[in-house]
Amino acid sequence: MSGLWRFVRGGGRARTLGSVLLGAGTVLASVGLLSVSGALISGAALKPESLLVLLPLITSVRLFGISRAALRYGERLVSHDLTFRLLGRVRGEAVAHLARVAPAALVGARGGDLLARVRSDVDELQGVYLRLFAPTLVAALVALVTVALVGFVDPRLAPVTLGLLGLAGVALPALAVRAAAAAGRAQNAARAELGAATLEALHGLPDLVTGGGRPAAEGHFARLLATLEAAETRRARVTGAANAARDALGGCGLIAALLLVGQGVAQGETSGPLLAASALGLLASFEAVGNLGSAWATYGSLRAAAARVDGLRALRPAVEDPERPVNLPADPTLRFEAVRFRYPGVETDVLRDVNLTVRPGERVALVGPSGAGKSTLLGLALRFWDPGAGRVTLGGVDLRDLILADARSRFAWAPQQAEVFGGTLRENLCLAADATDDDLLALLGDLGLDGLLARLPGGLSGWVGEYGAQLSAGERARLSVACALLRPAPVLLLDEPTAHLDPANARRLLRAVEERARDRATLLVTHQPELLGPAWRVVGLG
Numbered sequence: 051m052s053g054l055w056r057f058v059r060g061g062g063r064a065r066t067l068g069s070v071l072l073g074a075g076t077v078l079a080s081v082g083l084l085s086v087s088g089a090l091i092s093g094a095a096l097k098p099e100s101l102l103v104l105l106p107l108i109t110s111v112r113l114f115g116i117s118r119a120a121l122r123y124g125e126r127l128v129s130h131d132l133t134f135r136l137l138g139r140v141r142g143e144a145v146a147h148l149a150r151v152a153p154a155a156l157v158g159a160r161g162g163d164l165l166a167r168v169r170s171d172v173d174e175l176q177g178v179y180l181r182l183f184a185p186t187l188v189a190a191l192v193a194l195v196t197v198a199l200v201g202f203v204d205p206r207l208a209p210v211t212l213g214l215l216g217l218a219g220v221a222l223p224a225l226a227v228r229a230a231a232a233a234g235r236a237q238n239a240a241r242a243e244l245g246a247a248t249l250e251a252l253h254g255l256p257d258l259v260t261g262g263g264r265p266a267a268e269g270h271f272a273r274l275l276a277t278l279e280a281a282e283t284r285r286a287r288v289t290g291a292a293n294a295a296r297d298a299l300g301g302c303g304l305i306a307a308l309l310l311v312g313q314g315v316a317q318g319e320t321s322g323p324l325l326a327a328s329a330l331g332l333l334a335s336f337e338a339v340g341n342l343g344s345a346w347a348t349y350g351s352l353r354a355a356a357a358r359v360d361g362l363r364a365l366r367p368a369v370e371d372p373e374r375p376v377n378l379p380a381d382p383t384l385r386f387e388a389v390r391f392r393y394p395g396v397e398t399d400v401l402r403d404v405n406l407t408v409r410p411g412e413r414v415a416l417v418g419p420s421g422a423g424k425s426t427l428l429g430l431a432l433r434f435w436d437p438g439a440g441r442v443t444l445g446g447v448d449l450r451d452l453i454l455a456d457a458r459s460r461f462a463w464a465p466q467q468a469e470v471f472g473g474t475l476r477e478n479l480c481l482a483a484d485a486t487d488d489d490l491l492a493l494l495g496d497l498g499l500d501g502l503l504a505r506l507p508g509g510l511s512g513w514v515g516e517y518g519a520q521l522s523a524g525e526r527a528r529l530s531v532a533c534a535l536l537r538p539a540p541v542l543l544l545d546e547p548t549a550h551l552d553p554a555n556a557r558r559l560l561r562a563v564e565e566r567a568r569d570r571a572t573l574l575v576t577h578q579p580e581l582l583g584p585a586w587r588v589v590g591l592g
């Protein structure tokens with residue numbers, strides 16, 4: 051349980067105690083209902099004329115019947131509220147950690163795998179509290195009460211009951227954990243891989259369909275499904291065997307009660323209704339204890355899910371906030387001073403002794419061959435990585451001395467791969483900053499997106515498709531530039547915004563940038579310096 055403990059703590063003591071007590075109350079109400087019903091039926095059969103004596107039993111049946119439903123409702127409410135709080139915290143921590151380590155630590159990660167960890171693995175972890183922790187405590191409480199009650203009826207029945215409940219509540223779960231561990235791990239791994247592969251296949255569906263990769267993809271899915279099915283079958287077998295053993299042990303308890311208490315009845319020391327009550331009550335107590343076997347069969351897959359969620363913590367950020375941060379300077383001059391950089395695990399430098407200054411109101415175009423390190427340089431300004439030698443400064447202050455979020459708040463960036471989210475045009479734009487519809491329409495018009503506005507049903511309220519699938523590459527790039535222009539940041543970083551545009555539209559975009567970012571420090575990466583007007587200073591890299 052040690053690796054799972056973290057997914058149980060923090061739900062609040064009162065809630066945890068409340069859910070366990072309500073759970074135990076529910077099972078004890080079942081025990082009471084069956085016991086009292088047994089006593090009532092046998093009492094009525096033995097002395098049908100004494101209705102008055104039976105009245106308390108009749109009332110108790112009603113009381114236990116109603117309270118069982120009410121207690122179950124309360125228990126579900128409290129335990130699920132607690133579980134969702136726990137899961138919300140775990141998921142929030144996981145997402146916050148991913149945001150902290152992005153993008154550097156995520157370069158080698160699979161998006162689908164990360165999604166599976168944050169979503170299905172965290173969902174799976176609800177079983178830690180609901181299936182393992184709370185039911186085990188409930189079973190322990192119910193077992194104690196049951197042993198005490200049957201001991202009260204017949205002291206010889208107490209050790210027998212304790213033994214049978216011990217077998218059902220301790221030995222059976224221990225066996226189930228061992229028997230289902232490998233299947234649980236395999237099930238979790240196959241489910242995660244299936245989720246990741248599905249996402250990747252959906253993303254690359256057009257390529258798979260047209261590029262002949264479909265048979266290989268289908269084969270991969272078939273193998274994954276077979277692995278998942280085999281693991282689920284193995285686990286279901288363990289669960290079935292545990293349930294059968296639970297029923298057999300419950301039956302043994304019933305027989306033991308009939309034999310031992312029955313002797314008392316034969317000798318006139320115990321009444322018949324008490325025999326019925328103890329035998330049926332004992333059987334009912336197995337509802338709580340006996341289910342632990344099948345519940346603990348999920349332990350392996352819960353451990354695997356917990357390990358995968360915890361594994362996210364192994365992703366370390368490439369940059370950290372300084373211990374003693376410096377105040378953000380008002381001057382947004384961006385300067386690269388003798389910057390040298392190589393990617394982790396790579397043997398050669400991408401950037402060597404790069405010196406460059408971009409002042410407010412200046413427009414600098416960075417040109418150079420593919421792979422020269424132009425995007426990398428923008429990444430250093432955004433502090434996705436830190437330089438190996440030299441420094442990048444903002445207003446004369448080393449970026450490493452500024453709080454990361456503060457430093458990044460000074461930049462507006464349109465990346466080379468324009469990120470467009472599944473939403474409306476307006477939603478995508480307003481991620482950058484709030485603006486009126488008139489301002490948005492004017493901006494899109496300046497960037498040559500008036501045609502898109504006219505074509506897209508709903509205009510600004512038009513749905514752009516998943517990842518902007520309803521937009522052309524050039525439209526996506528211009529939408530990304532629009533977001534950067536909307537963002538009120540004094541340094542503008544544009545990574546090949548004209549790559550997908552015809553010369554006329556490219557010039558129109560550059561003019562809009564000149565107009566709208568007149569006072570900002572602008573650094574633009576391009577392979578088309580011939581499109582630039584006199585306002586631009588061209589700097590070569592590589």
Ligand SMILES: Nc1ncnc2c1ncn2[C@@H]1O[C@H](COP(=O)(O)OP(=O)(O)OP(=O)(O)O)[C@@H](O)[C@H]1O
Binds near residue numbers: 426
């Ligand atoms: N995360 C990474 N890990 C390792 N190497 C990387 C990484 N990102 C980029 N590179 C390598 O660094 C070099 C510079 O890449 P970068 O994207 O900065 O070039 P670029 O000048 O912008 O190229 P292009 O004009 O084609 O966009 C390339 O050789 C690339 O393969």
